[in-house]
Amino acid sequence: MADPSFTAPIGTRDVLPPESDRWAALVATFADHVGRAGYGLVVGPMFEDLAVFQRVGEATDIVTKEMYDFEDKGGRRIALRPEGTASIVRAYVQHRPVGTPWKAWYAAPNFRYERPQAGRYRQHHQLGIEALGSDDPDLDVEVIALQADLYARLGLRQVDLLVNSMGSPADRAAYAAALGRWLEERRDALDPADRPTIATNPMRVLDSKREATRRVTDDAPTILSSLSADTIARFERVREGLDALGIAHRVEPRLVRGLDYYTHTTFEFQATALASAQNAIGGGGRYDGLAEALGGPATPGIGFGSGIERILLACDAEGVFPGPDGAPGTFVVDVVDGTHARDLVADLRRAGLRADRAYGGRSMKAQMKAADRSGAAWAVIVGADEAEADEVTVRDLRGSREQERVPRDAVIDHLRKRL
Numbered sequence: 001m002a003d004p005s006f007t008a009p010i011g012t013r014d015v016l017p018p019e020s021d022r023w024a025a026l027v028a029t030f031a032d033h034v035g036r037a038g039y040g041l042v043v044g045p046m047f048e049d050l051a052v053f054q055r056v057g058e059a060t061d062i063v064t065k066e067m068y069d070f071e072d073k074g075g076r077r078i079a080l081r082p083e084g085t086a087s088i089v090r091a092y093v094q095h096r097p098v099g100t101p102w103k104a105w106y107a108a109p110n111f112r113y114e115r116p117q118a119g120r121y122r123q124h125h126q127l128g129i130e131a132l133g134s135d136d137p138d139l140d141v142e143v144i145a146l147q148a149d150l151y152a153r154l155g156l157r158q159v160d161l162l163v164n165s166m167g168s169p170a171d172r173a174a175y176a177a178a179l180g181r182w183l184e185e186r187r188d189a190l191d192p193a194d195r196p197t198i199a200t201n202p203m204r205v206l207d208s209k210r211e212a213t214r215r216v217t218d219d220a221p222t223i224l225s226s227l228s229a230d231t232i233a234r235f236e237r238v239r240e241g242l243d244a245l246g247i248a249h250r251v252e253p254r255l256v257r258g259l260d261y262y263t264h265t266t267f268e269f270q271a272t273a274l275a276s277a278q279n280a281i282g283g284g285g286r287y288d289g290l291a292e293a294l295g296g297p298a299t300p301g302i303g304f305g306s307g308i309e310r311i312l313l314a315c316d317a318e319g320v321f322p323g324p325d326g327a328p329g330t331f332v333v334d335v336v337d338g339t340h341a342r343d344l345v346a347d348l349r350r351a352g353l354r355a356d357r358a359y360g361g362r363s364m365k366a367q368m369k370a371a372d373r374s375g376a377a378w379a380v381i382v383g384a385d386e387a388e389a390d391e392v393t394v395r396d397l398r399g400s401r402e403q404e405r406v407p408r409d410a411v412i413d414h415l416r417k418r419l
């Protein structure tokens with residue numbers, strides 16, 4: 001049989017070193033950033049009962065068209081998680097953890113059967129937070145500020161923040177009905193592909209990228225005209241908080257997020273350095289009815305999700321966040337029999353230093369080449385002479401190439417002093 005040549009499935013990527021070093025540094029930065037604000041890590045299943053997601057997005061593409069769902073061997077209907085919020089809220093309802101609000105963060109893969117393109121994958125990864133149990137608009141400010149400050153901390157400057165209010169469920173329903181009627185009157189002018197959406201989810205029509213539809217919806221009434229006085233006051237409090245924290249933002253009444261559960265504040269961050277249509281690096285909002293929809297007590301909640309792949313693309317476009325510095329390391333070159341390398345790398349690593357070596361009894365030249373390629377700052381060389389004297393030669397690999405002999409048992413102190 002001919003060798004099959006396997007590649008990663010369409011729309012997925014292998015993240016290899018050194019790109020993965022930067023990925024890990026981003027996750028660590030995020031964990032530190034939101035950890036300081038009281039958010040704790042939640043690790044949950046990558047798949048859920050299909051109904052969990054059906055509850056949150058019956059009228060959205062993410063749930064109706066793009067979900068990876070299947071029957072498992074026990075006959076259960078399962079879906080790979082297309083997004084993190086529903087899973088976190090399901091876990092909250094199941095365990096009822098304490099905390100008002102209860103604050104969770106995650107860094108996890110999501111699966112959407114989308115048409116792959118630059119910045120859009122079938123498996124993407126999100127850094128996100130969710131805070132459950134408070135409807136205080138100042139919590140909205142906290143969540144948005146954490147996201148804005150994360151991007152600033154990475155060095156991103158070309159980021160626009162769009163905010164909107166979807167209103168209370170009653171405001172939202174009133175708007176959807178009014179908009180549905182308005183669109184119905186103009187049905188024939190819409191792109192045919194968008195016409196069925198009027199009945200299922202009129203607000204999604206506003207999000208259509210199709211030219212004919214856009215021409216019509218440019219004049220559509222906005223949600224802001226359907227908001228109650230109470231909702232407007234809440235939204236004002238959020239905007240005032242953002243202003244107070246110096247977080248520039250623009251109200252975009254046509255901002256329609258791709259999930260059904262949003263109420264009140266919604267927001268999206270767009271990286272203007274990314275030319276592609278996939279320039280949303282993160283977004284989120286309130287979902288005050290979600291816990292109830294998943295069988296729990298009425299519990300307000302808010303959070304955001306931000307795509308790791310897109311954050312890194314934006315960092316590349318702006319030339320920022322190079323990733324870890326690559327703490328200067330050592331490379332042990334053993335031209336005796338490998339025993340010194342075996343023992344020295346273990347000693348160096350136990351002492352907290354970075355250390356690597358070559359395998360397979362390679363020549364001095366080959367090992368020195370591997371040392372250079374590893375990016376190590378020092379080669380720790382053991383030849384017959386050194387072995388005989390119970391010493392090593394420490395050579396500086398960064399420019400000077402200077403070297404000196406050091407007693408074997410003083411090498412860790414010697415290197416530490418120079419780190």
Ligand code: HAM
Pocket residue numbers: 082083084085086112114119120121122123124125126128129130257258259280281282283284285286302303304305306307308309310
């Ligand atoms: P979302 O806007 O669907 O929201 O996704 C959040 C972010 O994930 C997007 O802004 C984008 O950066 C990234 N993303 C989404 N789809 C893809 C894809 N196919 N390829 C690459 N990156 C992608 C949510 O998922 C909500 N759960 C966010 C949230 C949290 N709302 C409240 N809490």
